[in-house]
Amino acid sequence: MKAEMNVYVSMFRIRFAHNLQYRSAVLGAILKGYLWAMMEVLGYLAIYRTGGGALPMEFSATASYVWAHQSFLVLFSVVFADSEIYSAIRSGAVVYDLARPVGLYGKWFCQSASNRLSFALVNCLPVLLLGAVTPKPYGLILPSVTQLAFFVVSALLAFCVTVAVAMLMYVSLFYFISQRGIRIIVRVVTSFFSGGVIPLLFFPKPLQRVIRVLPFAAMQNMPLQIFCGTIRGTNAAKGIVFQMFWLLILILAGSAAMKTATKKVVSLGG
Amino acid sequence: MVIAMKLYWNYFLMELKSQMQYKASFFLTALGQFITAFTTFFGIRFLFDRIHGVDRFTYGQVLLCFAVIMMSFALGEMAGGGLAVFPDLLREGELDRILVRPRSILLQIVMPNMDFSRLGLLAQALLVLCAAIPASKVAWTPEKALVLLLMVLCGSVIFFCLFLLVASVAFFTLQSFEFLNIFTYGMRDFGRYPLSVYGEEMLKLLTFVIPLALIQYYPLLYLLDQAEGIRYAAAPLFSLLFVLPSAALYRLGVRNYKSAGS
Numbered sequence: 001m002k003a004e005m006n007v008y009v010s011m012f013r014i015r016f017a018h019n020l021q022y023r024s025a026v027l028g029a030i031l032k033g034y035l036w037a038m039m040e041v042l043g044y045l046a047i048y049r050t051g052g053g054a055l056p057m058e059f060s061a062t063a064s065y066v067w068a069h070q071s072f073l074v075l076f077s078v079v080f081a082d083s084e085i086y087s088a089i090r091s092g093a094v095v096y097d098l099a100r101p102v103g104l105y106g107k108w109f110c111q112s113a114s115n116r117l118s119f120a121l122v123n124c125l126p127v128l129l130l131g132a133v134t135p136k137p138y139g140l141i142l143p144s145v146t147q148l149a150f151f152v153v154s155a156l157l158a159f160c161v162t163v164a165v166a167m168l169m170y171v172s173l174f175y176f177i178s179q180r181g182i183r184i185i186v187r188v189v190t191s192f193f194s195g196g197v198i199p200l201l202f203f204p205k206p207l208q209r210v211i212r213v214l215p216f217a218a219m220q221n222m223p224l225q226i227f228c229g230t231i232r233g234t235n236a237a238k239g240i241v242f243q244m245f246w247l248l249i250l251i252l253a254g255s256a257a258m259k260t261a262t263k264k265v266v267s268l269g270g
Numbered sequence: 271m272v273i274a275m276k277l278y279w280n281y282f283l284m285e286l287k288s289q290m291q292y293k294a295s296f297f298l299t300a301l302g303q304f305i306t307a308f309t310t311f312f313g314i315r316f317l318f319d320r321i322h323g324v325d326r327f328t329y330g331q332v333l334l335c336f337a338v339i340m341m342s343f344a345l346g347e348m349a350g351g352g353l354a355v356f357p358d359l360l361r362e363g364e365l366d367r368i369l370v371r372p373r374s375i376l377l378q379i380v381m382p383n384m385d386f387s388r389l390g391l392l393a394q395a396l397l398v399l400c401a402a403i404p405a406s407k408v409a410w411t412p413e414k415a416l417v418l419l420l421m422v423l424c425g426s427v428i429f430f431c432l433f434l435l436v437a438s439v440a441f442f443t444l445q446s447f448e449f450l451n452i453f454t455y456g457m458r459d460f461g462r463y464p465l466s467v468y469g470e471e472m473l474k475l476l477t478f479v480i481p482l483a484l485i486q487y488y489p490l491l492y493l494l495d496q497a498e499g500i501r502y503a504a505a506p507l508f509s510l511l512f513v514l515p516s517a518a519l520y521r522l523g524v525r526n527y528k529s530a531g532s
Binding site: 025047052181184203 | 292294295297298299301302303305306309310312313316317319320321322323324325387443448449450451452456459460463467468469472
């Protein structure tokens with residue numbers, strides 16, 4: 001167990017060092033996140049100017065939501081540049097991974113997690129800081145300490161749920177040839193139903209009742225809503241339990257599915 | 271000239287055929303593009319279920335903007351999206367092979383990298399346009415229909431140029447910058463509202479630096495009879511001036527190109 005942990009930790013460190021290599025790319029990603037969030041806030045500002053009273057979120061909450069969403073975009077995206085995994089499935093190199101004395105589910109989970117986390121730590125947190133120093137009404141409002149604590153726990157869970165969903169997608173790629181098609185569809189569905197296009201609170205009421213219980217709601221939706229203050233106190237605690245529930249189910253389903261899929265892998269290469 | 275045209279046409283056909291070899295894969299990807307555009311549409315729809323307009327534009331008029339930008343983007347990316355392979359071509363020295371052939375460099379890259387699955391996006395944009403044409407309450411005349419056509423056509427040229435600009439940067443950096451996506455995918459996303467909503471300064475930027483407003487905001491005012499005059503109707507044509515700086519950067523890149531491959 002300890003040896004396996006060491007493997008995971010060093011995998012993360014390699015990734016982290018790799019991402020820091022390209023300073024200009026890091027700077028570019030920060031600038032992009034900042035400008036993108038700013039444009040979206042400006043768009044919402046126009047919408048609130050015209051008919052803000054009819055919307056279920058205060059403008060300041062929406063602005064905070066947009067900033068947090070842009071900052072943690074990579075952390076909470078199911079489809080990200082996990083090229084090693086995609087090419088391992090496509091080229092059949094997955095048999096090497098299977099031969100290693102490390103569980104494939106654990107290895108890929110860790111690989112995907114460190115891909116996102118190392119990128120997010122370097123590129124995304126600065127965007128959040130920039131958002132915090134941007135003057136009102138454009139900037140974000142930092143939540144209270146309790147809310148922030150809830151946010152950290154919820155964000156961690158949402159991150160794990162995101163990776164667990166990504167794992168299910170990898171398994172599906174054992175069966176489908178079209179990686180690109182699957183990736184596009186998974187990206188758009190997960191992003192839409194987890195509040196990546198507009199916050200879930202803006203969805204029509206009847207639809208909200210359904211999507212609130214789907215696993216997608218356990219992804220970025222929960223931490224972002226806690227961050228901007230639309231879910232508070234006991235509701236936040238309930239939300240965290242809801243996330244744990246889905247995380248458990250997704251991990252169980254993912255590892256079971258992976259076992260079935262890898263049983264049938266036939267290596268063609270010599 | 272004729273031989274050259276035939277060559278590019280063959281490239282085009284070959285690519286179409288090869289993409290059609292994997293029909294399930296092709297349709298899945300096209301479906302993905304279709305759904306992607308659909309979620310953006312629903313994002314707008316759900317917001318406008320609660321409010322009734324943004325600034326002085328109604329929901330139908332916002333849809334018209336969205337459809338024009340989406341169609342322009344779909345066309346522009348179908349042709350120009352393949353330029354994203356540029357950094358790879360440069361790094362691996364593949365461009366050298368293209369340079370020695372006595373044909374247009376750009377077409378040799380664009381033609382074999384056409385992405386036909388963007389038709390899914392185009393289909394969705396067309397659907398939204400069909401809904402927006404009556405919903406925008408524009409008093410349609412033949413002139414206005416022509417302006418709408420110009421908006422889409424010139425818009426796709428602008429998006430192609432944006433993809434070209436982004437690709438040309440790779441000549442100087444040898445790698446792609448995620449940051450530059452803001453000029454391509456970002457413009458698609460921000461273009462869903464009339465560009466005046468982002469404020470006076472931003473509108474100026476999007477008029478004189480990246481002329482997206484010339485194919486969206488100004489001709490829209492003409493369509494809605496909120497502004498008179500040929501200046502507004504012909505704005506999309508002025509946007510074509512953007513071809514000059516994009517082509518210049520690309521040429522500069524080609525001229526200064528030093529092979530990086532082995």
